[in-house]
Amino acid sequence: xxxxxxxxxxxxxxxxxxxxxxxxxxxxxxxxxxxxxxxxxxxxxxxxxxxxxxxxxxxxxxxxxxxxxxxxxxxxxxxxxxxxxxxxxxxxxxxxxxxxxxxxxxxxxxxxxxxxxxxxxxxxxxxxxxxxxxxxxxxxxxxxxxxxxxxxxxxxxxxxxxxxxxxxxxxxxxxxxxxxxxxxxxxxxxxxxxxxxxxxxxxxxxxxxxxxxxxxxxxxxxxxxxxxxxxxxxx
Amino acid sequence: xxxxxxxxxxxxxxxxxxxxxxxxxxxxxxxxxxxxxxxxxxxxxxxxxxxxxxxxxxxxxxxxxxxxxxxxxxxxxxxxxxxxxxxxxxxxxxxxxxxxxxxxxxxxxxxxxxxxxxxxxxxxxxxxxxxxxxxxxxxxxxxxxxxxxxxxxxxxxxxxxxxxxxxxxxxxxxxxxxxxxxxxxxxxxxxxxxxxxxxxxxxxxxxxxxxxxxxxxxxxxxxxxxxxxxxxxxxxx
Numbered sequence: 001x002x003x004x005x006x007x008x009x010x011x012x013x014x015x016x017x018x019x020x021x022x023x024x025x026x027x028x029x030x031x032x033x034x035x036x037x038x039x040x041x042x043x044x045x046x047x048x049x050x051x052x053x054x055x056x057x058x059x060x061x062x063x064x065x066x067x068x069x070x071x072x073x074x075x076x077x078x079x080x081x082x083x084x085x086x087x088x089x090x091x092x093x094x095x096x097x098x099x100x101x102x103x104x105x106x107x108x109x110x111x112x113x114x115x116x117x118x119x120x121x122x123x124x125x126x127x128x129x130x131x132x133x134x135x136x137x138x139x140x141x142x143x144x145x146x147x148x149x150x151x152x153x154x155x156x157x158x159x160x161x162x163x164x165x166x167x168x169x170x171x172x173x174x175x176x177x178x179x180x181x182x183x184x185x186x187x188x189x190x191x192x193x194x195x196x197x198x199x200x201x202x203x204x205x206x207x208x209x210x211x212x213x214x215x216x217x218x219x220x221x222x223x224x225x226x227x228x229x230x231x232x233x234x235x
Numbered sequence: 236x237x238x239x240x241x242x243x244x245x246x247x248x249x250x251x252x253x254x255x256x257x258x259x260x261x262x263x264x265x266x267x268x269x270x271x272x273x274x275x276x277x278x279x280x281x282x283x284x285x286x287x288x289x290x291x292x293x294x295x296x297x298x299x300x301x302x303x304x305x306x307x308x309x310x311x312x313x314x315x316x317x318x319x320x321x322x323x324x325x326x327x328x329x330x331x332x333x334x335x336x337x338x339x340x341x342x343x344x345x346x347x348x349x350x351x352x353x354x355x356x357x358x359x360x361x362x363x364x365x366x367x368x369x370x371x372x373x374x375x376x377x378x379x380x381x382x383x384x385x386x387x388x389x390x391x392x393x394x395x396x397x398x399x400x401x402x403x404x405x406x407x408x409x410x411x412x413x414x415x416x417x418x419x420x421x422x423x424x425x426x427x428x429x430x431x432x433x434x435x436x437x438x439x440x441x442x443x444x445x446x447x448x449x450x451x452x453x454x455x456x457x458x459x460x461x462x463x464x465x466x467x468x469x470x471x472x
Binding site for chain 2: 071072162163165167171172173198200203205210211222223
């Protein structure tokens with residue numbers, strides 16, 4: 001099983017130096033001929049491997065060398081909005097991103113969605129992908145700041161993703177707290193009443209397994225991996 | 236025998252034949268607790284020869300592994316591996332490794348100690364532990380990531396109620412930092428050991444009654460799905 005890999009802080013530091021060095025303006029008064037813009041397109045397929053957890057419309061971002069969440073660190077509000085309510089609009093809404101998009105519909109169990117995201121003149125993009133398991137309090141799956149630099153044309157990387165816990169809402173499974181069809185309850189709530197760090201998810205308990213106030217059933221339980229993510233560079 | 240040894244000469248010969256030039260290594264080893272609410276007791280990181288194993292799925296736990304898995308004591312495993320010239324790091328986190336916390340240590344390995352094992356008890360469990368078993372240390376410098384799973388030593392019934400950590404004593408050890416995180420007065424999930432060999436842990440059941448019920452474990456916080464730990468190994472020489 002392959003999970004996402006994170007980059008060391010030293011690598012991030014070096015990457016930033018390299019980027020800022022590249023960003024320096026030329027003092028040459030002679031205008032250089034405009035090079036033809038180069039497009040990099042990535043076809044991203046998200047498949048739902050779970051028994052009965054619809055995935056919220058997938059959010060995809062291409063950006064510079066940063067992470068959008070880290071295990072052991074508090075979730076951003078944008079991630080909290082996605083993980084508690086399935087709404088990826090804040091998650092993709094940062095002006096510094098090279099490109100971003102969300103899917104148009106939830107992804108049912110067993111189904112998949114394929115989206116193509118394109119960036120111009122950025123060969124060294126990093127990708128983040130996130131989607132909520134909607135019949136939970138704040139479970140999500142994704143990758144945060146994964147380098148695409150090594151992905152050559154027509155190459156595919158495949159990752160089997162675990163379920164993460166945003167840590168922003170207690171996993172009460174209680175009526176009124178789950179936005180998916182199991183409950184039609186509340187999505188985002190700015191209160192943080194859980195660990196307030198991102199971790200791996202402990203799993204759905206369900207009423208049948210002893211969580212008295214849970215509105216979830218054995219049909220909503222999941223195990224790792226929950227999502228298969230495939231990224232192919234197509235241009 | 237304190238540590239299991241593979242005695243087959245044929246197998247030993249085969250391992251030697253395919254080993255790509257054994258060499259001493261400088262390692263930086265990080266262990267991150269990935270779980271929502273489980274604590275790791277003192278961690279043992281051991282580089283040893285491929286002929287040794289700290290544990291093996293489907294085989295009975297050694298007394299030293301049992302002491303680690305039931306009570307968090309790594310002294311027995313450390314002594315037994317050191318007696319066979321392993322290179323060990325003991326307790327890099329200086330105590331419990333909290334949920335999502337990381338610990339890092341450096342290790343110089345002798346050229347014959349070409350595989351890496353890591354163990355630590357998980358709390359609250361009866362005899363659950365994180366386990367990396369004889370991972371081949373790469374000879375090429377670089378950073379490698381391994382995700383590891385939770386095992387059950389198979390030496391104690393998973394009753395999930397307060398008790399002791401001495402080998403053979405039923406129940407969960409509850410050291411002071413966990414005093415307020417573990418329930419009480421549970422009646423006990425089971426008194427049966429279903430599988431008395433090392434196996435992948437079936438997970439905590441828990442319940443939602445901290446003052447009674449069948450378990451003293453919280454079912455919304457102190458469960459997990461594998462993997463439970465991320466190991467990052469940097470080979471620098």
